[in-house]
Amino acid sequence: MSIAMPKPSAAVLSRREEIVSALRAIVPGEGVVDATNEMRVFESDGLTAYRQLPLVVVLPQTVKQVSKVLKYCHANDIPVVPRGAGTSLSGGALPLEDGVLLVLSKFNKVLDVDFDNRCAVVQPGVTNLGITKAVDHRGFYYAPDPSSQIACSIGGNIAENSGGVHCLKYGLTTNNVLGLEFVTMEGEIVRIGGKHLDADGGYDMLGLMTGSEGLLGVVTEVTVRILQAPETARAVLIGFPTSEQGGECVAAIIARGIIPGGMEMMDRPAIHAAEDFVLAGYPRDVEALLIVELDGPKAEVDHLLSAVETIARENGATTTRVSQSEEERAAFWAGRKAAFPAVGRISPDYYCMDGTIPRKELPRVLAGMKEMEKKYGLKVANVFHAGDGNLHPLVLYDANKGELEKAEEFGNDILRLCVEVGGVLTGEHGVGVEKRDLMPEMFSETDLKHQQRVKCAFDAKHLLNPGKVFPQLHRCAELGRMHVHKGEVAFPDLPRF
């Protein structure tokens, strides 16, 4: 691994025993895990190339315990890494050698379901799908659906501002959260929002907390919006001889005023890998395959399906197939949803990227990746959330042949290209450790310092999840200095007051 983590504090490491017993006094029984073999399961998250045993693992059960653990760690300058289900693909929950790993998996209760106010109050360890399961008997669901939804927890979803295939129509996590309870590094319990809209009428702390990758606070309760499930959903499979035509079709659908529930694209290598794996019925003779899902009242879905079919034909589609049953719709998705493991069958290892680009730049980015394939001698398979421009190139490599670093370099080149065409480094997987050192590709030093000033407002000692997101940690005292001083004119044309 090529990412340098903050140097562990010798002082903390030497006090391990004392720290463990202090934590045991706060969280009794099996809530503190310090045996190496028992900590092993926590040494990495979904980004398995990076591993590190934590100093100690703590599994609190109450908010009070979380508060006490954080207060203790704050007073004793011990770093803390919060962890939900550990499904992060960017190393957001990667432990630190001198850090307490605070695991929220025992916070697993659905506290309140309020159908009249269309919201649910849950603990952060409840899985994303668990929320839908708690409300689906009344026809409701929780909209953001990252593909890890069976396993990932809502607390982690808050940390990463998770997306899914339905983002364009239904928004990301940040658009579906109404309230949070969280604990600051100093141990203060903060409640924001609730069953009402616009949180607290002051600064948008809900917006800042969501997607902050566990660097600002430890979430202990979440209130989410739930929606009435659409009456019907149907999908159409559309094949194109070129990816440009696929891209043009996507633009034309949106220009027609249609916002599909989901709109996914796969390139030829991904289509073949998926078809070989699950026999979804995908055409093998196309360069690009589009899955467009329309959901809503039956009258709307029927109306829009015919419009989409027409648009597809106008944009050079060679095949279109509309799902005629729920089974068929599920089969269409089965291939897409199995795309990652399918690629795993044709390559010993793959490295999943997550940049987002303006949709119209797809042909340019695909062409760029073809060039990079030659440069690195590695292949790429592409799955693309076409509706929102989120690209998941899978770089195929073999770690046993020592190709990891080459694959990472390839991935970094792809992300640089994404930024160059007006896009971003990560659409939904987060920065974590993985893309930390690429942040300067997208942000200037001043941009990053302003982000870190948010951190300073929440965690001035940089104890919560250090080493993630920011390539360089500036001390808050240094960030706090003002570079404009009285009597010192920093700018030549300064207006005089």
Place this chain on the structure above:
Amino acid sequence: MSANAAAKPAGASGAEASRLFEPTSEDALRDVIAGAVSEEVPLLVEGTGSKSGLGRPVQAGATLSTRKLTGVTLYEPEELVLSARAGTPIAEIEAMLDEKHQRLEFEPIDYGPLHGRERGLGTIGGVVACNLAGPRRLKQGAARDHVLGVRAVSGRAEIFKSGGRVVKNVTGYDLSKGIAGSFGTLAVMSEVTIKVLPKSEAETTLLLRGLDDEAASAAMALALGSPAEASGAAHLPMLTAARVMDGALGNEPATAIRLDGFGPSVEARAKHLGTVLEERGRLEHLHGEESRAFWRDVKDAIPFADGSERPVWRVSVAPTSGHALVMGLRRHAAIDAFYDWQGGLVWLRMESGEAEADLVRAGVSRIGGGHATLVRATDQVRAATEVFQPHAPALAGLSRRLKEQFDPAGVLNPGKMG
């Protein structure tokens, strides 16, 4: 590049501010803030000043207006994205979108009528800085949900950007949301990038007539809990119903559910929802332009756009608690009220002329919490009142530290948010 300096104050809001700066570039904007920091002159930050009646009055030594930072810098309808400099008139942006059959999905309120001004005077920067929303808030969110990126100058006189131009982006903290709704107290935006969406092809409103507030709350919950995909749910009690659409609805309570989208879809949903609601009261329909006129008036709080300065509160609570809040408050004060967001947004007008902040907030806390913002009152009343909901110490501490980080010298709209 130097900022323009003029001697005249900036409209009604800048009476105390002796100097007006209207930078025409981002660099000039930065220079004005650098000058203010250097000389310790607090700035009143505004666009055109159309929303100067929001927040607490600012004690400033000069006015910084973004009104000359104008122009749409990017509009790509197929990409559903628009960027504009902060001072671009919102009316210009809405007209441009309309031409391509698109719109700002968050349907921002125009505070003009409530504050005794014309409609259409604000800027896109102002809309984002005040995190405006409208009836569609309950389905599609507020301005903050549609901001993809911003460029801004903080109180440190540094230019920074956040976010980007794509919908799906988790690269770094979502500072754009922190800036949205901060009323110019953390940074002054120079440019914003927002998500835009297609306009609805058709629109119908189902109106239930004659319901009291409690029955209306139940009917709205029923409608929103059905698959009708309502994009608006408002209740106008007796006196307020008569004040929208130039009195066309008469003086009978009106409970409204808006359905919009593609023609065949709206028709099917309206039919189904009609069967769900018909037992609840007499059902009427507003189609097309009538429906749009109704929701425009609800959005802009026309029932209280009375040319007076009687205090008006905008209260956000759990939707089913709105009517209980009003019932409770009526025991202690003369108020007039109507509801948006399924009852979760309560508009209150204090008939006596007293703001009664403690009373209103005690009421909010009694029904389970939320927040109350005083959105209309005289300068004197707003100077003497916590206009925004006071927060518990832990949250208040975070807000204070955030302000100190972004504006350590306290030059940006000091006191505006309390």
